[in-house]
Amino acid sequence: MRGHRMNSDHPGGYRDDRGRQRPESRRAGAKNRTATRPADRRRGGDPARKVAWEVSRAVADGAYANLELPRALRSADLHGRDAAFATELTYGAIRMRGLYDAIIEFAAGRPVGQIDPPVLDSLRIGAHQILGMRVPPHAAASETVALAREVNGTGASGFVNAVLRRVTERTREEWIREVTAGRSTDEALAVEHSHPTWIVRALRGALRADGISDDADLDVALVSLLEADNAAPAVSLVARPGLATVQELVDAGAEPSKLSPVGAVLPSGDPAEIAAVRQTRAAVQDEGSQLVALALAAAPRRAEGPQDWLDLCAGPGGKAALLAALSTEQPDTTVFVNEISEHRTELVRRTLRAAIDAGIEVMIGTGDGRDLGAEEPDTYERVLVDAPCTGLGALRRRPEARWRRSPGDVTDLTAIQAELLRSALDATVDGGVVAYVTCSPHVAETTAVVHEVVHGRQDVVVEDARPLFRDAAGEQLQQLGDHPTVQLWPHVHGTDAMFFALLRKSASPES
Structure with missing residues (x-):
C-alpha cells in the first residue's frame, strides 16, 4: 500500500540502503517464494473472489449481504460451484472478521484501523480462504493478491501478499492460541468465534436465564451456540397452507422439515426457481418463524364467532402471510396487517399477494403500532407483536448484524418493544x-420486557406457551426452557433464536 513504511521485520518488505522499498520476495536468499513472481502473476482476480470483495464493500457502506449477494452473482453471471464459492467466501469473510482482524493485526504489525478499508476487505477474503476454506494456502494467497492488484492497486497488492504469506505460516488453531492468549474467558471466546464481547456476555446471560446454572454446562452450551451462529444455515421454506403444500416443495427438490408441519428444507439450488416461491404461495422462512406463527394460530379461543387478527409490526410480512393462510382454517376471520413504514408496507403487500389473490380476508395499513391500542381498543382476538430487536438470534443468517449493533441499541429497542406490547x-x-x-x-429484550409490561396490570396472564410448539409429527418440542415462555436456539433446535411469550387478556377488576 503506497505510503506505508515498514521495518525489515514487518511483512511488507524492507528499505535498501537507498531508501527504496523492495518486496519481501526479492530479499537476498529469500525463501518460500510465492506464485506472484512477474511470470506467474494474474492481472486480475477471478470473478467469484471479486464478487465477495464487492459485496464486502457494499456491506461496509450499509448494504445487507443477503440482498446484495444475489444481485452481484447475477451481475457476474455466476452459477453452480462458482456461485457457491462466492457465497461461502462472502459470508465467511464477513462473519469471521473478528478473528481474522486479530490475526491480520498480528501478521501486519499494525492495528486494522490503520489499514485502508478496501485493502482490509481483501485481506479478510484471503484469510478466510487460508483459514476457513479448503483452498490450498498457496493458491489462496496468489489469487487474493491478483484480486488486490485489480481492486486495490499494485502497491497495495504487495502489502496483501506479504501479510497473507505471514498468515499461511500458522494453522488456524495456532493463530487462535496466539491471538487469544492472556484474554478473559469471554474475551477469548469473542475473538475465537468472531462475536463482539458484549454479545458473548449477553448470550451467556440468556443461556443462564434459560435454566443452565452449572458453569461447566454453561460454557459448553455457549461454545455450541457461538459455533452454530457461524455455521451456514440451511435454506428453510414454508408452504403457506391452502396456497401451497409441502409435497409441492418436495417435488421441486426440497426435503420435508422434521420441525415444522408446513416447512421444507432446500439442500441446494436457488429457491427463486421454485414456482410456488416466485408466486408467493411459498417462501423462504426460518422454521423458528414458522413455529411462532403456528403457535399463535393454535392458541385456544375463549369465545366463538367472527374474529379479527392483527400483525402489529409486520414488515416485511413473512409471519403475516403465514397467519393469513392459517386464518382460513377458522371461519369468519379477518387478518389486519400494520407496518409503520410505507416502503415496508409495500413489501408486505408483495409478500401477501398470493393470499389476497386467493380471496383471503386481509387488510393492510400503515401506522405506528404504538398508537393502535389507543385508536382501536378491545378490538382483536389475536395479536402478533414481532417486535423490532437487535436480531442477535439470527446472526447465522445476517453475518453483518453482529458488527452493526452496540449495547446502546438494546436500551433504545427495549423502550420501543415495551410500548408496542402495551x-x-x-x-x-x-x-x-x-x-x-x-x-x-x-434477556433485556425478552422476559424483561414481558415482566415490565405485565407488572402492575391486573388484566393480563402469561400462559404456558410450550404445548403450542409441535413438530411436523405433532410431538411437543423439547428443551424450550423452564418458563411458560419459549426460547428456541440454533444449537438445540436448528432455528433462529426466537423468543415467544403468550399473554392472555382477561377482564380487569374495574370492568
Whole structure:
C-alpha cells in the first residue's frame, strides 16, 4: 500500500540502503517464494473472489449481504460451484472478521484501523480462504493478491501478499492460541468465534436465564451456540397452507422439515426457481418463524364467532402471510396487517399477494403500532407483536448484524418493544391473546420486557406457551426452557433464536 513504511521485520518488505522499498520476495536468499513472481502473476482476480470483495464493500457502506449477494452473482453471471464459492467466501469473510482482524493485526504489525478499508476487505477474503476454506494456502494467497492488484492497486497488492504469506505460516488453531492468549474467558471466546464481547456476555446471560446454572454446562452450551451462529444455515421454506403444500416443495427438490408441519428444507439450488416461491404461495422462512406463527394460530379461543387478527409490526410480512393462510382454517376471520413504514408496507403487500389473490380476508395499513391500542381498543382476538430487536438470534443468517449493533441499541429497542406490547394488549379483546416475539434471546429484550409490561396490570396472564410448539409429527418440542415462555436456539433446535411469550387478556377488576 503506497505510503506505508515498514521495518525489515514487518511483512511488507524492507528499505535498501537507498531508501527504496523492495518486496519481501526479492530479499537476498529469500525463501518460500510465492506464485506472484512477474511470470506467474494474474492481472486480475477471478470473478467469484471479486464478487465477495464487492459485496464486502457494499456491506461496509450499509448494504445487507443477503440482498446484495444475489444481485452481484447475477451481475457476474455466476452459477453452480462458482456461485457457491462466492457465497461461502462472502459470508465467511464477513462473519469471521473478528478473528481474522486479530490475526491480520498480528501478521501486519499494525492495528486494522490503520489499514485502508478496501485493502482490509481483501485481506479478510484471503484469510478466510487460508483459514476457513479448503483452498490450498498457496493458491489462496496468489489469487487474493491478483484480486488486490485489480481492486486495490499494485502497491497495495504487495502489502496483501506479504501479510497473507505471514498468515499461511500458522494453522488456524495456532493463530487462535496466539491471538487469544492472556484474554478473559469471554474475551477469548469473542475473538475465537468472531462475536463482539458484549454479545458473548449477553448470550451467556440468556443461556443462564434459560435454566443452565452449572458453569461447566454453561460454557459448553455457549461454545455450541457461538459455533452454530457461524455455521451456514440451511435454506428453510414454508408452504403457506391452502396456497401451497409441502409435497409441492418436495417435488421441486426440497426435503420435508422434521420441525415444522408446513416447512421444507432446500439442500441446494436457488429457491427463486421454485414456482410456488416466485408466486408467493411459498417462501423462504426460518422454521423458528414458522413455529411462532403456528403457535399463535393454535392458541385456544375463549369465545366463538367472527374474529379479527392483527400483525402489529409486520414488515416485511413473512409471519403475516403465514397467519393469513392459517386464518382460513377458522371461519369468519379477518387478518389486519400494520407496518409503520410505507416502503415496508409495500413489501408486505408483495409478500401477501398470493393470499389476497386467493380471496383471503386481509387488510393492510400503515401506522405506528404504538398508537393502535389507543385508536382501536378491545378490538382483536389475536395479536402478533414481532417486535423490532437487535436480531442477535439470527446472526447465522445476517453475518453483518453482529458488527452493526452496540449495547446502546438494546436500551433504545427495549423502550420501543415495551410500548408496542402495551399497545397490543390495549387493542386486544377480553379473552384474546397477544404473542410477543423477538428474534433475539437477549434477556433485556425478552422476559424483561414481558415482566415490565405485565407488572402492575391486573388484566393480563402469561400462559404456558410450550404445548403450542409441535413438530411436523405433532410431538411437543423439547428443551424450550423452564418458563411458560419459549426460547428456541440454533444449537438445540436448528432455528433462529426466537423468543415467544403468550399473554392472555382477561377482564380487569374495574370492568
